[in-house]
Each structure stands twice: as C-alpha cells, then as structure tokens.
Amino acid sequence: MLTGKQRRFLRSEAHHLKPIFQVGKGGVNENLVKQVADALEARELIKVSILQNCDMxxxxxxxxxxxxxxAHVVQVIGNTIILYKQSVNNKKLELPS
Known part of the structure; x- marks a missing residue:
C-alpha cells in the first residue's frame, strides 16, 4: 500500500505524462488489462484516460x-487514472519512505 508521501511524489512525477490508454464504450477487457500491465512493467507510472462514452x-x-x-491506483482525477507498479526489470522511480 502506498503512503501519502509516496502518492504525492507519484502525482508530481505523473503531472507531465500524457495518457497512453483510453477506456471507451467497450469498457475494461482482458486485452486492455494485459497491455496496461506490459506498459507498467516498461514505465512504472502511466495515465489512463476514460472517454465520455464509457458506460462504467x-x-x-x-x-x-x-x-x-x-497496480496501485495513485489518483483518479476527472476522467484520468494514474497507475503505479514497481517494475521488476526496468526500475526507474525511487519512492520516498
């Protein structure tokens, strides 16, 4: 579980990122989850955008x-979700304790 200090750090790191996935009318499916997991392994911190036509x-x-x-949900703000998962092979971010 992420502490408040870690969440604050991750929010600041994610501020300049652009969403790399969009959830639309199809909602969340296995393929989307697999692609998000792969992206998290490569980047550790990503944004996901929720489109207006999403029913969920x-x-x-x-x-x-x-x-x-x-992954850990760092923040849900507006129609954007910030996700973090520590990478096994591509560790880039050092979380504060």
Whole structure:
C-alpha cells in the first residue's frame, strides 16, 4: 500500500505524462488489462484516460484495471487514472519512505 508521501511524489512525477490508454464504450477487457500491465512493467507510472462514452463508473474502471494488472491506483482525477507498479526489470522511480 502506498503512503501519502509516496502518492504525492507519484502525482508530481505523473503531472507531465500524457495518457497512453483510453477506456471507451467497450469498457475494461482482458486485452486492455494485459497491455496496461506490459506498459507498467516498461514505465512504472502511466495515465489512463476514460472517454465520455464509457458506460462504467471511473472508480470501477480504476479498480478493475488495478486488480487485473496488480497496480496501485495513485489518483483518479476527472476522467484520468494514474497507475503505479514497481517494475521488476526496468526500475526507474525511487519512492520516498
């Protein structure tokens, strides 16, 4: 589980990032979750955008993606989800303790 200090650090790191995935009318499926997990392994910190035509609640989308990929939800703000998962091979971010 992430502490408040770690969440604040990750939010500041994610501020300049652009969303690399979009969740639309199709919602969350296995393929999306697998691609998010692969992206998290490569980058550790990503943003996911939720489109207006998505039928699911944004909190529900965040929960499904985080459970499927094993990631932490850093923040859900507006229609954007920030996800973090420590990489096994490509460790880039050093979280504050």
């Amino acid at each position: 609640d944004r909190e529900e989308v965040a929960e499904l993606i985080s459970q499927g990929s094993g």
